Amino acid sequence: MNRNYIFLATLMILLAAGLLILPERHNYQQIKPEDLMWDIVQTQRYVTTDQVAQMIIEGDPTLELIDVRSAKEFESFSLTNTINIPLDSLMSPNYSDYLGIEDINVVFYSNDDIKADQAWVIAKRMGYNSLYVMDGGLNCWIKTIIKPIEPPETASLSEHDLYQFRKGASVYFTGAKIAAPDENNKASVKIVRRKKGAAVAGGC
Numbered sequence: 001m002n003r004n005y006i007f008l009a010t011l012m013i014l015l016a017a018g019l020l021i022l023p024e025r026h027n028y029q030q031i032k033p034e035d036l037m038w039d040i041v042q043t044q045r046y047v048t049t050d051q052v053a054q055m056i057i058e059g060d061p062t063l064e065l066i067d068v069r070s071a072k073e074f075e076s077f078s079l080t081n082t083i084n085i086p087l088d089s090l091m092s093p094n095y096s097d098y099l100g101i102e103d104i105n106v107v108f109y110s111n112d113d114i115k116a117d118q119a120w121v122i123a124k125r126m127g128y129n130s131l132y133v134m135d136g137g138l139n140c141w142i143k144t145i146i147k148p149i150e151p152p153e154t155a156s157l158s159e160h161d162l163y164q165f166r167k168g169a170s171v172y173f174t175g176a177k178i179a180a181p182d183e184n185n186k187a188s189v190k191i192v193r194r195k196k197g198a199a200v201a202g203g204c
Contacts, residue, residue: 109134
């Protein structure tokens with residue numbers, strides 16, 4: 001079994017156990033401890049960076065991205081149309097309106113999975129649903145969406161299709177321009193940084 005998974009599962013269990021002793025709050029209905037423990041070990045809460053990129057590009061109205069990193073990290077870099085709720089402020093009444101909205105899917109993300117997973121457990125414990133975590137966080141976003149690696153010629157058609165999607169997504173999020181075909185008759189991508197305040201901010 002993957003060591004990272006074991007570590008993360010242990011961390012989630014410890015966090016959940018700590019949440020069990022939190023005082024009851026009048027503005028939400030806490031989930032039963034046994035139900036929370038069951039949900040923690042499930043993997044359905046994870047969505048891929050490809051799924052998130054596609055939802056952003058398509059302007060999916062059901063998507064609500066929540067960056068749980070610090071305000072300083074958020075200001076230096078974030079995904080398009082993201083709300084910043086630092087992990088240590090998630091239970092603040094100031095942010096309760098962003099959770100539990102009907103027909104809205106909340107996707108937490110951080111640099112990796114750790115803080116986003118913690119946010120998921122906290123929100124789930126508070127009784128909210130339709131909660132997800134972007135698998136791999138911004139580190140994975142950069143590797144897959146911003147700087148995708150072209151698969152070898154022997155790769156499957158689905159791998160090549162995925163690469164084409166990622167290359168297009170990279171253009172969308174970075175403001176890259178497709179250059180004219182080179183001597184090998186292959187188009188190349190030249191990255192051009194978007195100016196600050198552009199409609200679509202750079203991904204990660």
